[in-house]
Amino acid sequence: MGNKIITLIFALFLTAIMNFSLPTFAYPSNAMVSVGIMDSKYxxxxxxxxxxxxxxxxxxxTKDSEKELxxxxxxxxxxxxxxxxxxxFDDDDKKVESYLISDDFSFICRSGVLGIKxxxxxxxxxxxxxxxxIVGLSNKPDKFLLINRLDVEYYLKGVVPSEMPVAFGLEALKAQSVAARNYSLSSRTKMSRYYDVVDSVASQVYHGYNRESSIANKAIEQTHGIVALYNDDMIIAVFSSTAGGYTECYSNxxxxxxTKQFPAPxxxxxxPKPDLMKFKPLNTExxxxxxxxxxxxSYDMFSPLYRWTRTWNKEELEKVLKSTLIVQSKTGFVQPALTNSNDFGExxxxxxxxxxxxxxIISMEIVTDKNTFTIEKELIIRRAFTKDGKALPSANVVFKYDVDDKGNWSDIVAYGGGFGHGCGMSQFGAMYMAQxxxxxxxxxxKHYYQGICLGTNPVELKDKYISQSFYAPKKHAILVIPNKNDTEVLQLNINNHIVNLNLGNASKKQRCEIDISKYIREGELNVITFTPACQNRLDIRQMSKVKPLKLYIKLM
Structure with a gap:
């Protein structure tokens, strides 16, 4: 009986060893992005x-079969x-065949790309x-969604040159690549249970394969896997075309x-960040x-919308506001809400x-002989003051009256600067800084996002291997573990080098930062695989009890 028990234990031990094997060097799969493709007019x-x-x-x-096109x-x-x-249909538009598919399905072109006629x-x-x-809408039996699912790095190749002119240069495009990667991977930006983003300005402009360019692809490849981090998490890397020389804080x-709270936390x-330190705060008229x-x-000075003006006469602006305030009242940022143009007054x-x-402008008042309307939030203000049907380029704007000899004003002139919300990175500013x-x-x-570092997307290691690939601009890499959760041992495979780390010796504190620069290939794609601590000990019974271990590689 005793021999049988020993034999059984030995067999279980062999099984554990056979089931445990650190993956050899291989390029891991990147995160996937699902893009809702909109119609031609978005x-x-x-x-x-x-x-x-x-x-x-x-x-x-389909889930059960495949058919060739x-x-x-x-x-x-x-x-x-x-x-x-x-x-x-064939290429002469002659019908070839027709058939039914009962459930959602996919189109895959393994040796090429897909197109939408x-x-x-x-x-x-x-x-x-x-x-x-192809995903059907449960509440609309005749309608469906077309979702483009692809590797995030390939997705960026259709985004970066759509969002930024390639003439801005390699370093500006690299900055755009990192910001766009952050946006793509952020859970905050997920738009639907069916897809993460759409292909319009509502998310990021994504024109697909035909928009790709060699220099933008190079920028993406030379920032592969790199994101901007603050306090051990990915940032919300918002950006706009032109800040006007001075960026604004997120809250404003x-x-x-x-919650729709404004100002936001x-x-x-x-x-707020001025392009030049000599610029003083602009919070007075x-x-x-x-x-x-x-x-x-300033860095933004070569933007065509660095400075701009708009002019209305009094009657024209009254007509505009009577219309736009009704629409913008539906957002909740116009108080009291205007529902009837007759209630606007003079x-x-x-x-x-x-x-x-x-x-x-954070908030403003429109005073009439019937009411005083308070408007908040830059986008709402821009959409309230339209000219020829177009919103103001930005809310960096000052209104001045043209007054006649009797003290009555006839025209109002808006002096403004910038294009877009003006928070985070300015694309024209990035171009100037680079070129x-x-x-x-x-x-x-680091100019536009204060206090950040650049590194890999933080992951949580528990009972499964996790592999990441990243480009190393420098031969510098720090493994960051914000809280080691009393984990003593961690095993890494860095570019096919097995590295065993004794976290207990590395730091007495829960936070660990370990230099792994000597294993990094500068100017190349690197691959790292993290091994769960329980598997290092071959203690399979403990896997479910292991606390997740958060970690990432700080590169810059």
């Missing part, structure tokens, strides 16, 4: 019909009460890497995405007017009640 993601093709043979994959043919998808109808993005036919998922720019890394009615030298005064440090000041993407990002 008005909706919902579809009643779409026609798909591939630059090579396409596989139409030959190159040169098109598959039109519609949906009805019995499922999806797939109608195949009659859809144009960035002036070119819309082509996409990855796969297309956005409302809380969940602050982000310590998104604070005189300071804001002096700054935005002139053109001081415009008497425009009064700014609060400005941010950048001079951005004129020869600054690196690291310097650019």
């Amino acid at each position: 008005t909706t993601v919902e579809k009643t019909s779409v026609t798909i093709y591939g630059t090579d043979d396409v596989t139409i994959k 030959l190159v040169g043919n098109y598959a039109q998808v519609t949906r009805g009460i019995n499922g999806y109808t797939i109608t195949v 009659d859809l144009v993005r960035g002036g070119k036919p819309a082509l996409y890497r990855g796969e297309f998922k 720019t956005f409302s809380d995405p969940i 602050p982000k310590a890394y998104l604070v 005189d300071a804001a007017y002096e700054f935005y009615s002139t053109r001081p030298i 415009l008497k005064e425009i009064k700014v009640t609060k400005r941010g440090e950048s001079g951005k 004129r000041c020869h600054m690196s993407f690291e310097t650019i990002l």
Whole structure:
């Protein structure tokens, strides 16, 4: 009996050893992104019909079967009460076949890219890497979503040159790549249970494969896997076209995405930042007017919207506000809400009640003979003061009256600067810093996002291996473990080097920072695999009890 027990224990031990093997050097899969593809006018993601093709043979994959769509043919998808109808046409638009698919399915082009017939993005036919998922809407039996699911690094190749002109240069494009990667991986930005982002300005502009360029691809590859971090977490790396020479803090720019509170709770890394230290705070009317009615030298000065003006006569502005305040009242940021244009009255005064440090209007009053309307939040203010149907480029704006001899005002002039919300990175500012000041993407990002470091996306290690790949701009890497949770041993595979770390000896504190620079390949893609501590001990019974171990690699 005793021999049988020993034999059984030995067999279990062998099984544990056989089941335990540290993965050898291999490039891991990156995070995946699901993109809701909108219509040609970017008005909706919902579809009643779409026609798909591939630059090579396409596989139409259901949960039970696969069917081929030959190159040169098109598959039109519609949906009805019995499922999806797939109608195949050849390149002469002659019908080849038609059949039903009952459940959601996918299009995959393994040796090419997928296209959407009659859809144009960035002036070119819309082509996409990855796969297309067709997902039906449960409450709308005739409608479905077209979702492009692909590797985040491939996704960025369709985003970065869509968001920033490639003429801005490599370092500016690298900064944009990191900011866009942060945005893509942030759980805050997930738009739907079906998809993470859409392909419009509502998320990030994504024009797909046909928008890719060699220099933008290089920028993405040379920042592969790198994100901006603050306090051991990824930041919300917001950006806009042109800050106007002075960025604004997060609180004064956005409302809380969940509670809609405005101003929003602050982000310590998104604070007001002048391009030059000589710029003083612009939170008074005189300071804001002096700054935005002139053109001081700044990082943003080459933007076509660095400075701008808009002019209305009194009757024109009254007509505009009667219309826009009704629409913007639905957001909750106009009080009292205007529901009928007859309740607006005669415009008497425009009064700014609060400005941010950048001079951005935080709140203002529209005074009429019938009421006083308070407007808050930069986007709402921009949309209230339209000219020729277009919103103001930014809320960095000062209003001045043209007054006649009798003291009555006839025209009102808006002096403004910048384009977009003006929080976080300014894209035109990044261009100037890169091209004129020869600054690196690291310097650019650390100017616009205060107190950050650059590194890999933090992961939580528990009972499964985790592998990450990242580009190393320098031969410098610090393994950061914010709280080791009394873990004593950690095993890493860094570029096929097995490294055993005794965390107990590394630090008596719960936070550990360990230099692993000597294992890093500078200017190359690096791969690291983290091994769960319980597997290091071959103690399989303890796996479920192990506390998650958060860690990341600080690179810059």
